[in-house]
Amino acid sequence: MKTLKFLKFPLILSLFFVLISAKSADKETERVHNAANVIKEFGKMKESIPRELLKEYEGIVIIPKLINAGFGIGGKRGRGVAMVKLANGKWSDPVFVTLTGGSFGLQIGVQSVDLVLVFRHKGVLTKVKNGDFTIGGDISAAAGPVGRSSTASTDYKLEAEVYSYSRSRGLFAGITINGSNLAIDKSANANFYGDSASSQDIFASSKSDKEAVHVLKESLVNF
Numbered sequence: 130m131k132t133l134k135f136l137k138f139p140l141i142l143s144l145f146f147v148l149i150s151a152k153s154a155d156k157e158t159e160r161v162h163n164a165a166n167v168i169k170e171f172g173k174m175k176e177s178i179p180r181e182l183l184k185e186y187e188g189i190v191i192i193p194k195l196i197n198a199g200f201g202i203g204g205k206r207g208r209g210v211a212m213v214k215l216a217n218g219k220w221s222d223p224v225f226v227t228l229t230g231g232s233f234g235l236q237i238g239v240q241s242v243d244l245v246l247v248f249r250h251k252g253v254l255t256k257v258k259n260g261d262f263t264i265g266g267d268i269s270a271a272a273g274p275v276g277r278s279s280t281a282s283t284d285y286k287l288e289a290e291v292y293s294y295s296r297s298r299g300l301f302a303g304i305t306i307n308g309s310n311l312a313i314d315k316s317a318n319a320n321f322y323g324d325s326a327s328s329q330d331i332f333a334s335s336k337s338d339k340e341a342v343h344v345l346k347e348s349l350v351n352f
Contacts, residue, residue: 157321161223161341163193164210167243168348171296176275178245178294183352186292188213188248189220190311192228195295197240205230205309207244208317210345213251213332220346222337224254224328225317230264230309244306245294246270253290255332257313264291265307 168191171177183189188211195207210223228244246264248254253268264270273292293306313328321339322331335346 157225157317158339158341160193160208160225160317161210161339161345164191164223165341165345165348167191167193167245168345168352170243171245171294172348172352174296178247178352179274179276180352182247182273182292183349186247186249187251188254189349190226190228190244190246190248190254192226192244192246194241195228195244197242205306208314209244211254211311211332212345212349213248213254215333215335219335220349221332222322222334222342223345224331225314225321227312227314228306228309229312230306240297242295242297246306247273247292247294249290251332255329257311257328261310261312264309264311270306 190209190211192207192209195205195209197205205228207228209226209228211226212220212223215221253262262268268290270291270293271289273289273294275294315328318326318328318331322337337343
């Protein structure tokens with residue numbers, strides 16, 4: 130009888146870790162769905178990211194519900210995904226990332242914004258590997274041009290390495306992201322893809338059959 134109880138314990142422990150892992154993966158799935166919703170909501174706005182910009186640029190970072198807080202000294206914290214275009218023009222599978230940063234000045238209040246960063250060259254993101262980089266230090270971001278038509282984007286010199294777009298409560302919200310740190314969320318990637326998946330492997334692939342990933346890619350294609 131004691132032996133039976135002893136054997137049951139490892140089984141219960143294994144089941145516990147399976148449930149914990151599944152719950153963690155659910156959080157990442159929700160993050161991918163939230164990213165897709167951000168792109169869909171941006172697509173409904175009259176003054177939004179120019180379609181031509183997404184066609185010409187090679188990388189994108191989507192941070193849903195970025196917390197932008199300020200009580201004398203400001204701070205930002207958000208979790209999202211990054212994607213790059215592959216050689217065949219398709220979007221890669223999403224890599225999970227975090228964005229953190231701070232600022233100084235007279236400010237007060239807490240604001241939740243949806244942030245989209247559009248990168249001219251995908252190498253900026255793929256070279257991050259498992260490290261990080263600072264926006265404004267390693268690379269600068271500029272407020273992006275708006276206007277859904279191709280004319281609006283071609284009239285504007287698309288020369289910045291990174292263009293930023295943010296919205297709050299359905300309207301554009303200007304926030305400063307220079308000085309913010311963009312990092313690979315290794316634990317989230319492991320939960321979603323498995324321990325062996327590196328950010329470089331994910332950026333180079335477009336094979337995920339997860340429904341959330343399919344919805345996100347579709348929202349970008351149909352933007």
